[in-house]
Amino acid sequence: MSEMTYAQAARLGLQEEMRRDPTVWALGEDLGYEGGMAGQYSDLQAEFGEDRIVDTPISESTIMGAAVGAALAGTRPIAELRFSDFAMCAVDELVNQAAKARYMFGGQARVPMVARMPIGIRGGIAAQHSQSPEAWYTHVPGLVVVTPGTPAENRGLLKAAIRCDDPVVYMEHKGLWGAVGEVDEDDQSETPLGVARIVREGSDLTIVSWAAQVGVAAEAAESLAGEGVSVEVIDLRTLWPWDRDAVMNSVGKTGRLLVVHEAVRVGGFGGEIAAEVAEELGVPVARLGGERIPIPFSIPLEEAYKIKADRIAARVKAMLA
Amino acid sequence: MNNETLVNEPARVIAMYRKMLVIRAFEEAAGENFFAGNVRGSVHQYIGEESIAVGICENLRDDDYLMSNHRGHGHSIAKGAHPRAMMLELFGKEGGTSNGKGGSMHIADFSVGMLGANGVIADGCTMSVGAAQAIKLLKQDRIIVNFIGDGGINRGPFMEALNWAKVYELPVLFVCENNQIAATTTTRLVTAGEGIAKRAESFDVPAVTIDGNDLFEVDGTAARIISEIRNGSGPQLIQAMTYRLRGHFAHDDAGYRPAGEAEAALKNEPVARTETWLLENGLKQDELDRMRAEVDAEIAGYVEDAKQAPWPHPSLAFTDVQDVGAPNVPEAAR
Ligand SMILES: Cc1ncc(C[n+]2csc(CCOP(=O)(O)OP(=O)(O)O)c2C)c(N)n1
Numbered sequence: 001m002s003e004m005t006y007a008q009a010a011r012l013g014l015q016e017e018m019r020r021d022p023t024v025w026a027l028g029e030d031l032g033y034e035g036g037m038a039g040q041y042s043d044l045q046a047e048f049g050e051d052r053i054v055d056t057p058i059s060e061s062t063i064m065g066a067a068v069g070a071a072l073a074g075t076r077p078i079a080e081l082r083f084s085d086f087a088m089c090a091v092d093e094l095v096n097q098a099a100k101a102r103y104m105f106g107g108q109a110r111v112p113m114v115a116r117m118p119i120g121i122r123g124g125i126a127a128q129h130s131q132s133p134e135a136w137y138t139h140v141p142g143l144v145v146v147t148p149g150t151p152a153e154n155r156g157l158l159k160a161a162i163r164c165d166d167p168v169v170y171m172e173h174k175g176l177w178g179a180v181g182e183v184d185e186d187d188q189s190e191t192p193l194g195v196a197r198i199v200r201e202g203s204d205l206t207i208v209s210w211a212a213q214v215g216v217a218a219e220a221a222e223s224l225a226g227e228g229v230s231v232e233v234i235d236l237r238t239l240w241p242w243d244r245d246a247v248m249n250s251v252g253k254t255g256r257l258l259v260v261h262e263a264v265r266v267g268g269f270g271g272e273i274a275a276e277v278a279e280e281l282g283v284p285v286a287r288l289g290g291e292r293i294p295i296p297f298s299i300p301l302e303e304a305y306k307i308k309a310d311r312i313a314a315r316v317k318a319m320l321a
Numbered sequence: 322m323n324n325e326t327l328v329n330e331p332a333r334v335i336a337m338y339r340k341m342l343v344i345r346a347f348e349e350a351a352g353e354n355f356f357a358g359n360v361r362g363s364v365h366q367y368i369g370e371e372s373i374a375v376g377i378c379e380n381l382r383d384d385d386y387l388m389s390n391h392r393g394h395g396h397s398i399a400k401g402a403h404p405r406a407m408m409l410e411l412f413g414k415e416g417g418t419s420n421g422k423g424g425s426m427h428i429a430d431f432s433v434g435m436l437g438a439n440g441v442i443a444d445g446c447t448m449s450v451g452a453a454q455a456i457k458l459l460k461q462d463r464i465i466v467n468f469i470g471d472g473g474i475n476r477g478p479f480m481e482a483l484n485w486a487k488v489y490e491l492p493v494l495f496v497c498e499n500n501q502i503a504a505t506t507t508t509r510l511v512t513a514g515e516g517i518a519k520r521a522e523s524f525d526v527p528a529v530t531i532d533g534n535d536l537f538e539v540d541g542t543a544a545r546i547i548s549e550i551r552n553g554s555g556p557q558l559i560q561a562m563t564y565r566l567r568g569h570f571a572h573d574d575a576g577y578r579p580a581g582e583a584e585a586a587l588k589n590e591p592v593a594r595t596e597t598w599l600l601e602n603g604l605k606q607d608e609l610d611r612m613r614a615e616v617d618a619e620i621a622g623y624v625e626d627a628k629q630a631p632w633p634h635p636s637l638a639f640t641d642v643q644d645v646g647a648p649n650v651p652e653a654a655r
Pocket residue numbers: 391392440441442469470471472473474500502503504565569
């Protein structure tokens with residue numbers, strides 16, 4: 001076991017997969033010298049060379065499109081888009097090409113690529129560098145959507161994404177880059193896609209969340225425990241496919257569901273989970289998500305957007321009242 | 322006709338001519354069956370441009386790649402996709418290249434390196450440079466040909482891909498089929514500067530402009546350039562001048578064109594031009610007639626097969642989406 005950050009753990013996972021499989025490679029802006037925005041590629045170009053850690057021009061359409069073509073031609077590319085905001089320049093290549101090639105061509109093709117596009121608020125980078133558009137991609141048939149929440153899982157889920165034969169939208173949360181956690185370096189296994197993790201057990205209500213918001217939900221659960229309220233917290237880890245069994249089992253036990261996400265509430269993925277649970281179990285459901293505003297710059301404004309632990313706790317208490 | 326550059330032994334010319342006939346007959350049948358209600362959707366015919374696909378693909382190996390666009394039937398046949406499976410696909414039938422899941426704009430045959438037609442203009446450009454990057458990484462000596470129309474050169478991905486292909490010196494041949502029109506818009510009127518060749522040259526990608534309706538010029542140019550690319554020249558571009566004899570798709574009568582333009586273009590169309598060469602070089606009219614009758618009968622057979630072929634089972638709509646998180650098959654489709 002060693003302690004490492006979320007970014008270091010991702011770097012380790014990528015390095016291990018690149019050592020294991022010579023067809024794995026990455027392409028994106030500033031991967032070599034800079035080593036990626038958070039050092040998640042640092043020194044990998046020195047080890048694997050410029051043909052496997054490829055510094056690209058600022059051509060997002062081609063970063064994504066080239067990854068699709070390279071996947072069709074027998075390799076496993078990782079397209080690094082730096083920000084999910086910039087990935088919007090390449091949504092066509094992801095949605096119209098990567099996601100559909102296998103289907104349109106009647107199963108002749110696979111597109112084993114990872115589109116890596118970090119989400120979320122990191123602090124002070126405002127409206128075009130802070131969004132959480134993960135729900136958009138859950139809507140697209142053919143895509144897998146992953147939102148790792150801890151260092152160990154950022155390594156394990158990245159391994160799973162690279163090994164997966166489907167195109168995977170891999171959305172690290174920028175606010176977690178520096179988060180520290182235990183990683184078992186001897187364990188080469190992947191963290192399975194589509195399997196949630198129970199962060200904390202409880203009996204009165206289930207909170208479902210993902211990415212950086214999980215920590216906030218756990219903080220709320222901790223404070224509620226002090227008041228005698230027992231909350232179960234689930235980190236979905238993968239949004240498509242989401243772990244329906246884990247969520248239904250938990251809500252079947254607790255009888256109430258609150259979904260909390262950093263993304264804008266309107267049209268957010270919380271709505272999908274809440275609706276599925278309500279349809280299947282007929283229990284009270286609620287959602288907490290961002291107001292429908294661009295992410296602001298100034299500290300008090302950005303803070304005002306966030307869903308804090310006290311708000312989550314208050315919502316839980318209201319649901320139990 | 323310019324035959325200097327060509328190793329134009331009659332057998333080779335006859336083989337290429339026959340392929341052009343197959344494409345022509347396929348496209349005529351596609352159009353007829355569109356109007357007969359057997360083929361749905363957008364059917365972009367390649368009539369009048371056959372010499373380009375055939376002349377280029379004659380110089381490719383089976384394991385070379387081809388990335389096509391919306392007007393892809395000719396490219397597919399020239400690369401070796403089977404016209405029978407393609408016809409079944411147009412009819413939406415089981416046994417089609419995609420078992421009816423793709424249709425005209427999504428024909429592919431990965432077994433012959435045909436990596437797909439494409440419904441989104443110019444997206445093939447970025448995918449082609451990616452496939453070329455895979456070729457480089459896997460240390461293969463394949464090349465990839467990317468077909469694009471003159472309208473496609475005004476999309477960003479074309480410019481991005483040219484730059485990218487040159488930066489990494491990738492084995493890509495861009496072939497721009499310049500039929501001078503994009504749907505109903507005259508490309509010249511919406512294109513600044515001198516157009517495609519100049520754009521390629523501005524990225525230091527060598528570009529040549531040829532008469533795309535001259536099979537021998539296409540063949541000779543392709544032979545030279547493909548061998549250069551295979552030997553490491555980096556990307557190059559061929560602008561093949563041509564003319565779209567029909568509407569943009571089968572249900573377009575091209576009423577926006579000046580009267581007489583298409584009729585005048587007929588004298589320059591590639592099947593007739595190749596035929597003239599063959600007659601001048603010793604073939605008899607009845608031999609040509611026999612070949613045409615054979616091809617027509619072959620395609621008519623595929624149309625018959627397509628009519629008879631079973632529809633795909635509804636459950637197929639739910640397969641080949643993804644492995645992880647695959648959809649359920651609804652009760653009604655089982
Ligand atoms: C991104 C995109 N925009 C628009 C269209 C609609 N469209 C289909 S074909 C076409 C014209 C293409 O012209 P060109 O590239 O010159 O090829 P041609 O049809 O002449 O062979 C257009 C505008 C499309 N398919 N994709």
